[in-house]
Amino acid sequence: MGQVTLRGLRKSYDAVEVIRGIDLEVQDGEFMVFVGPSGCGKSTTLRMIAGLESITGGDLMIDGVRANDLRPADRGAAMVFQSYALYPHMTVAENMGFSLKMSGVKRAERDDQVARTAGILRITELLGRFPKDLSGGQRQRVAIGRAIVRKPKVFLFDEPLSNLDAALRVNMRIELSRLHKELGSTMIYVTHDQVEAMTMGDRIAVFNKGIVEQLGAPMDLYNRPANEFVATFLGAPRINLVDMPTSASTQAHQALWAALKQDAMPSVVRLGVRPEHLHVLAPGQGTPATVALAEHLGDSSILHLRVDGVADLLHAKVGADSSHYTAGTTVGLSPDANWVMAFDAAGRAVR
Ligand code: ADP
Numbered sequence: 104m105g106q107v108t109l110r111g112l113r114k115s116y117d118a119v120e121v122i123r124g125i126d127l128e129v130q131d132g133e134f135m136v137f138v139g140p141s142g143c144g145k146s147t148t149l150r151m152i153a154g155l156e157s158i159t160g161g162d163l164m165i166d167g168v169r170a171n172d173l174r175p176a177d178r179g180a181a182m183v184f185q186s187y188a189l190y191p192h193m194t195v196a197e198n199m200g201f202s203l204k205m206s207g208v209k210r211a212e213r214d215d216q217v218a219r220t221a222g223i224l225r226i227t228e229l230l231g232r233f234p235k236d237l238s239g240g241q242r243q244r245v246a247i248g249r250a251i252v253r254k255p256k257v258f259l260f261d262e263p264l265s266n267l268d269a270a271l272r273v274n275m276r277i278e279l280s281r282l283h284k285e286l287g288s289t290m291i292y293v294t295h296d297q298v299e300a301m302t303m304g305d306r307i308a309v310f311n312k313g314i315v316e317q318l319g320a321p322m323d324l325y326n327r328p329a330n331e332f333v334a335t336f337l338g339a340p341r342i343n344l345v346d347m348p349t350s351a352s353t354q355a356h357q358a359l360w361a362a363l364k365q366d367a368m369p370s371v372v373r374l375g376v377r378p379e380h381l382h383v384l385a386p387g388q389g390t391p392a393t394v395a396l397a398e399h400l401g402d403s404s405i406l407h408l409r410v411d412g413v414a415d416l417l418h419a420k421v422g423a424d425s426s427h428y429t430a431g432t433t434v435g436l437s438p439d440a441n442w443v444m445a446f447d448a449a450g451r452a453v454r
């Protein structure tokens with residue numbers, strides 16, 4: 104079992120409240136991702152679950168038992184840090200077996216457990232090495248191995264891939280998803296990277312300033328965000344937001360708004376459309392726009408577009424056959440009306 108429930112969880116440092124009431128339930132065997140910008144309280148929440156920070160208010164339940172005041176070792180949670188935190192004077196095998204040794208597990212059983220874990224992580228050939236003789240990716244595997252041998256009910260990961268280069272991060276992302284399937288354990292994974300969140304999570308909790316803005320399956324959050332914060336945080340390039348025009352606004356701004364807005368929704372002050380849903384047409388069709396910058400990525404291009412009178416540049420994601428667009432090209436824009444999102448003055452999604 105490995106069910107984690109947070110009820111009205113709070114944390115203050117002196118007079119400053121950094122976690123302001125979090126309610127969520129992580130199911131047994133679930134891969135839950137906490138995502139949000141730096142400083143929003145992801146690590147603090149994870150550390151409260153691990154027992155590395157005291158809890159100021161609310162309840163932490165692990166498998167139905169209130170765990171607020173349990174010692175870290177009694178919570179059944181194992182944490183993996185961004186910094187790896189390996190013991191430099193111990194071999195890989197010794198690092199991985201250390202916690203078992205501390206809790207009195209016999210040599211033979213320890214070796215067996217370490218060997219099995221090394222097999223799962225594909226690091227068997229590294230067992231005799233010291234941390235200084237390992238690459239970053241290998242060190243991270245050892246750190247994960249050290250958590251696995253403890254057979255925790257719940258794994259807690261705090262940005263474990265942030266120190267790795269881009270290619271290795273993609274690799275480890277896939278490895279961790281495989282590991283989750285293989286072990287079937289509950290995992291709570293903290294990241295500021297929306298791609299990791301989208302690709303790894305069974306569900307995602309989007310954090311902002313010490314609260315959870317929205318909790319749900321990745322594609323639900325992407326397609327049906329509860330508010331502008333979630334809509335903007337998930338997706339790169341980020342969603343285009345267009346303010347309601349006034350009578351003084353340009354014709355182009357008013358035309359764009361009219362193309363976006365389908366029904367009468369009185370409380371709406373801003374509309375959003377993702378770059379992949381903003382179609383680029385020949386000039387003369389749709390809303391007139393000028394390419395300010397074209398980024399050709401090979402498989403696709405990102406066009407940064409200026410619409411006369413609209414403050415922010417708009418972003419459109421177009422296909423591989425778009426290398427003829429350059430700065431200064433005139434185009435027409437047509438949003439896919441099926442995917443337009445509407446927001447009220449408080450930033451809440453209006454449906
Ligand atoms: P995240 O992991 O999402 O980047 P953290 O959980 O580390 O964010 O931090 C959340 C907030 O709590 C931040 O504003 C941070 O400055 C504050 N904070 C974290 N640790 C302490 C501490 N020991 N004392 C005071 N404030 C802290």
Ligand code: MG
Pocket residue numbers: 145146147
């Ligand atoms: Mg953090």
